[in-house]
Amino acid sequence: DADVTQTPRNRITxxxxxxxxxxxxxxGHDRMYxxxxxPGLGLRLIYYSFDVKDINKGEISDGYSVxxxxxxxxxxxxxxxxxxQTALYFCATSDVLGETQYxxxxxxLLVL
Amino acid sequence: TQLLEQxxxxxxIQEGENLTVYCNSSSVFSSLQWYRxxxxxxxxxxxxxxTGGEVKKLKRLTFQFGDARKDSSLHITAAQPGDTGLxxxxxxxxxxxxxxxxxxxxxxxxx
Numbered sequence: 001d002a003d004v005t006q007t008p009r010n011r012i013t014x015x016x017x018x019x020x021x022x023x024x025x026x027x028g029h030d031r032m033y034x035x036x037x038x039p040g041l042g043l044r045l046i047y048y049s050f051d052v053k054d055i056n057k058g059e060i061s062d063g064y065s066v067x068x069x070x071x072x073x074x075x076x077x078x079x080x081x082x083x084x085q086t087a088l089y090f091c092a093t094s095d096v097l098g099e100t101q102y103x104x105x106x107x108x109l110l111v112l
Numbered sequence: 113t114q115l116l117e118q119x120x121x122x123x124x125i126q127e128g129e130n131l132t133v134y135c136n137s138s139s140v141f142s143s144l145q146w147y148r149x150x151x152x153x154x155x156x157x158x159x160x161x162x163t164g165g166e167v168k169k170l171k172r173l174t175f176q177f178g179d180a181r182k183d184s185s186l187h188i189t190a191a192q193p194g195d196t197g198l199x200x201x202x203x204x205x206x207x208x209x210x211x212x213x214x215x216x217x218x219x220x221x222x223x
Contacts, residue, residue, distance in 0.1 A: 042200065042215035090154050099143050099204045101211060103154030
């Protein structure tokens with residue numbers, strides 16, 4: 001079984017809709033991250049969490065929110081989706097050193 | 113803001129050829145990592161380099177960290193179709209828990 005799982009793997013939604021992307025991990029890591037990947041732009045950090053009570057904004061947090069429901073679960077919400085949020089979204093985890101990150105398989109999101 | 117520039121952005125070579133991918137910055141990193149990403153999957157860590165001048169080998173892949181810890185290179189010897197993918201470098205700043213990613217090098221190895 002995969003250590004980091006993401007659901008859904010693919011999602012099509014309409015402008016203005018609220019959607020949630022979910023991430024679960026079995027690695028026992030405290031640190032979890034959400035990134036988006038766009039062609040030609042690489043991976044950009046949206047939010048990160050060092051533990052259940054510690055959530056921080058990343059480089060591009062506007063239009064997104066997160067919830068750390070448990071050590072193993074970290075969800076990303078788009079309150080009102082817009083077309084420029086169309087991207088590939090990755091969840092990642094790391095140990096306390098934070099330098100090696102383990103990525104999920106990604107969620108491909110299309111906002112019409 | 114720390115930036116990592118990767119070059120080339122795209123690379124298409126014949127099976128058996130050698131290649132080098134570069135990752136450069138004006139900033140110093142405490143460590144630098146290389147990931148490979150295949151279509152439909154998340155990035156997978158290949159190696160972490162920590163010491164300036166460090167060289168690590170992983171089968172046909174050779175990774176080097178610059179003496180000043182501002183740049184790194186990935187050299188592949190005798191490339192194979194299975195090496196095809198997106199190669200990403202990522203740097204960790206001193207005292208920072210965040211990784212800065214380069215934009216990636218998309219490698220295609222033609223049989």
